[in-house]
Amino acid sequence: MSGSVGSSQGLSVRGLAKHYGQTPVFQNVSLDVAPGEFVAIVGESGVGKSTLLNCMAALDTWDAGRIVHQGVDLGTLDGEQRAVWRRRQVGFVFQAFHVLPHLDVSQNIALPLMLQGRRDDARVAQMLAAVGLAGTGARLPQQLSGGQLQRVAIARALVHRPALLLADEPTGNLDPATAGKVMELLTLQTREHGASLVLVTHSEAAAARADRVLHLRADGIAQA
Numbered sequence: 001m002s003g004s005v006g007s008s009q010g011l012s013v014r015g016l017a018k019h020y021g022q023t024p025v026f027q028n029v030s031l032d033v034a035p036g037e038f039v040a041i042v043g044e045s046g047v048g049k050s051t052l053l054n055c056m057a058a059l060d061t062w063d064a065g066r067i068v069h070q071g072v073d074l075g076t077l078d079g080e081q082r083a084v085w086r087r088r089q090v091g092f093v094f095q096a097f098h099v100l101p102h103l104d105v106s107q108n109i110a111l112p113l114m115l116q117g118r119r120d121d122a123r124v125a126q127m128l129a130a131v132g133l134a135g136t137g138a139r140l141p142q143q144l145s146g147g148q149l150q151r152v153a154i155a156r157a158l159v160h161r162p163a164l165l166l167a168d169e170p171t172g173n174l175d176p177a178t179a180g181k182v183m184e185l186l187t188l189q190t191r192e193h194g195a196s197l198v199l200v201t202h203s204e205a206a207a208a209r210a211d212r213v214l215h216l217r218a219d220g221i222a223q224a
């Protein structure tokens, strides 16, 4: 595939810098996440955690540095190649969920499979049950609570067994017991299926499950 660099596995970020116009967000951000590894990122509101995840998903651009996933240098991919890479490799739990309002719950969860031309009703049902939403598949998002919507977003991020799992405050709207179940699902995809998990969180309970906790600051990222 074009953009291949060596045979490196997992995710590698090197010297990443990002500005919005004249305003710097972060610089000198470097980290590695191996297959099967779970890295948590913490940091103050507004420091750029969501921006960094968006860069790792090639949903945003950066001004300096490199992001390489399983040998693919994301900076060398054009828009179409990025979209194809993302569909195959990435599961993303957005901070604001981004559940599609006109699709029902099952259709929202099935979306990553549909985008790959796959249909797997059993897998969708399995994910619905796994996030505690069995029986809600035919409902529209507006008929769900905030925590239920967050669980739809988590099921959608996992349904296609992505190699790179990026989650932005995935337990922010959940009670501790439900949050614990969701963390089990995210870590299962990591520990048993070898995904690289990058999770942004303010939750100490969630960060406690990580292999490493990194603190994002304007001038870089370091062990918390």
Ligand SMILES: Nc1ncnc2c1ncn2[C@@H]1O[C@H](COP(=O)(O)OP(=O)(O)OP(=O)(O)O)[C@@H](O)[C@H]1O
Pocket: 020, 025, 043, 044, 045, 046, 047, 048, 049, 050, 051, 052, 095
């Ligand atoms: N599209 C944009 N245009 C200009 N500035 C932006 C844009 N998106 C984000 N920013 C700014 O970039 C900075 C980083 O935002 P980001 O959303 O990544 O922070 P965050 O660490 O995720 O914060 P939080 O913990 O509140 O979610 C903020 O100062 C924000 O105001």
Ligand SMILES: [Mg+2]
Pocket: 049, 050, 051, 095, 168
């Ligand atoms: Mg954020």
